[in-house]
Amino acid sequence: MHVKQISIFMENRAGRLEEITSVLAKENINIRAISLADTSDFGILRLIVNKPVDAVEILRKEGFTIRENEVIACVIEDRPGGLHSMLELFAKSELSIEYMYGFFERHTDKAVMIIRVNDPARAIKILLDGGVELLRGEQVYSL
Amino acid sequence: MLIWNKTAETMPREALIKLQKQRLLSILEHAYSNVPFYKAVFDENKISHKDINSLDDLKELPFTTKADMQASYPYNMFAIPLDKVVRIHSSSGTTGKPTVVGYSRKDLDNWSELIARLLTAGGVTQKDIVQIAFGYGLFTGGFGLHYGVEKIGAAVVPVSSGNTERQLMIMRDFKTTALVCTPSYALYLAEAINEANISPDDLYLRVGMFGAEPWTEGMRSEIERRLGISATDNYGLSEVMGPGVSMECQCKHGMHINEDHFIAEIINPDTGEVLPHGSVGELVLTTLTKEAIPVIRYRTRDIASLIEEQCECGRTFTRMTKPQGRTDDMLIIRGVNVFPSQIETVLIEMEETDPHYQLVVSREGALDELEIRVEVNEAFFSDEMRQMREIEEKIRQKIRDALGVSAKLKLVEPKSIERSTGKAKRVIDLRKKN
CATH class of the missing domain: 3.30.300.30 (ANL, C-terminal domain)
Incomplete structure (x- = not known):
């Protein structure tokens, strides 16, 4: 149930993000989900792509500082309260979320939340027990 | 503790100051009369060596800088004709033009004397076999140390720098007891000894005199532990003499400056003002006996302080701390x-x-x-x-x-x-x- 996410260290300067997307475009790598956390000096770009292994290799070769992580992809009903019912499960179990970001999936009309926790095995169990649909890595890459 | 030249190195301060003053006046006369550079800067600053009546007056004189030495390339700082010069060394010139330094016969005798003091302070006696792993060549380290070893009567092994395998073979087979090189090379040798599976028991090393680059107390204990020796630091620079300006004794607390041959001052590097004793600032050196190239108030660009209290070893010479850095970088x-x-x-x-x-x-x-x-x-x-x-x-x-x-x-x-x-x-x- 793990999904590979690639994080890239980025200095906050004009054109830096474009340099990353240009590398990915050249290698025909499609971005499935993207999130950027930033401070005034630097940012952490988090990406889920269709070909994570190739993307890691090419980004390293281009000299980017990257880290691979496992995240969880939850399917959420696209309706009021959809996110809330999932977060309730986390709150009840006192499980904290490091960060999360979402995207909308056009084939099924559902939202997908990407969640990073420090105890993924436990989180997966709680979510499945709570009836939340999780996506496997391959499912997310090929969306 | 062993002292090479008790008369000089333990001279009462009063006698030493008298000697310094007498030598200062004569070196100023020598510099002014024989080096056009000094005549020009003294005249320009409207100061005559005749105005200098005490050591305290030294601060009135202008400084000599590395740039001055470089501008004098190759021979314009020489105070004696070339036929009186018996040795010429030079800096590598990595930061501009090389600086060229010359030595008269008497300069070389004095230099050997200073190195004999340095080695004795480091624990060397005539019974030792001294392996010199400093480069022999234009660099002052190799030849500088060499003649001091001979002066003491120890056996010198002039292996020069590099070829670590051969260094180790010689160290073991020649039964080297004293090592002279840079501290970083000493550490490198310690690693090589380890990798070559040579046990420290197969070696005869007892002491090491390391210099030519700054090193920390941490490095000292590492070298001492790994090589099983007593390691001492020494300081010098080619513009002034080469190694032998100052050296540690077995107390390993500051390097004794050979004050019968050099006067040390500490200045504020920004204003040039002389700082009170104990202050941290730029070390400035004046040579008292150099014939070929007398140097007045040379700005070493090394940051250090002077330790005035008398050392337990008995030497009366002021000590300087290990240089903490360079003014270029400060x-x-x-x-x-x-x-x-x-x-x-x-x-x-x-x-x-x-x-x-x-x-x-x-x-x-x-x-x-x-x-x-x-x-x-x-x-x-x-x-x-x-x-x-x-x-x-x-x-x-x-x-x-x-x-x-x-x-x-x-x-x-x-x-x-x-x-x-x-x-x-x-x-x-x-x-x-x-």
Whole structure:
């Protein structure tokens, strides 16, 4: 149930993000989900792509500082309260979320939340027990 | 404790000061009369060597700088005709034109005397077998040490630098008891001994005299432990003489300056003002006996302080601390002296960082701002902002502890700081533009 996410260290300067997307475009790598956390000096770009292994290799070769992580992809009903019912499960179990970001999936009309926790095995169990649909890595890459 | 020349090295301070004054007056006369450079700068500053009546008056004289020596390339600083010169050495010239230095017969005799003192202070006697792993050539280290060993009557093995395998073979087979080289090479040899599976019991090493580059107390204990020796530091620079200006005794607390041959002063590198004893500043040296190249108030660019209290070893010569850095590199941030090497030490000691950094100094209103740019590496890059913040704070804290001033930290991408094959460009000082 793990999904590979690639994080890239980025200095906050004009054109830096474009340099990353240009590398990915050249290698025909499609971005499935993207999130950027930033401070005034630097940012952490988090990406889920269709070909994570190739993307890691090419980004390293281009000299980017990257880290691979496992995240969880939850399917959420696209309706009021959809996110809330999932977060309730986390709150009840006192499980904290490091960060999360979402995207909308056009084939099924559902939202997908990407969640990073420090105890993924436990989180997966709680979510499945709570009836939340999780996506496997391959499912997310090929969306 | 062994002292090579008791008469000189334990001379009462009063007699020493008298001797220094007498030698100073005669060296000033020599420099003024025989080196056009000194005649010109003395005249320009409207000062005559005849105005100098005490050691205290020395501060009235202008400085000699490295640039002055370079501008005199090759022979314009020489005070004696070339037919009286018996040896010529030269610096490598990595930072511009090389500086050329010459020695008369008497200069070489004095130099050997100073090296004999250095070796004796380090524990060498005529029974020793001294392996010199300094380069023999234009560099003053090899030949400089060589003749002092002979003067003592110890056996000199002039192996010169490099070829570590041969160094080890000679060290073992020739039964070397004393090692002379740079401290970093001593550590390298210790590693090579380990890798070659040579047991320290197969070696006869007892003492080591290391110099020609700055080294820390940490390195000393590492060298002493790994080679099973007593390691002492010594200091010198070719513009003034070469090795032998000052050396540690077995107390290993500061290097005794051979004050019958040199006068040391500590100045504020920005104003040139002489600082009271004990202050940290730039070391300035005046030669008292050099015939070929008398040097008046040479700015060494080394930052050190003088220790006046008499040493337990019995020598009456003032000691200087290990140089803490070079004035070329020193920054003054909000009144505090900061050396890039201090920041480098912090970064090397931290597991998370590589020693790739750059300092940017700017001024916000009346306040100096120091920004330290540190390259991120994959070992400490986390995708969680909280962890990145913690590491940033840890680096910032350690740097504040080491420098005594707070700095802004900026994490930058790997390899974004310019690499240089020579001296790294560590400092960008934007204050100088204003």
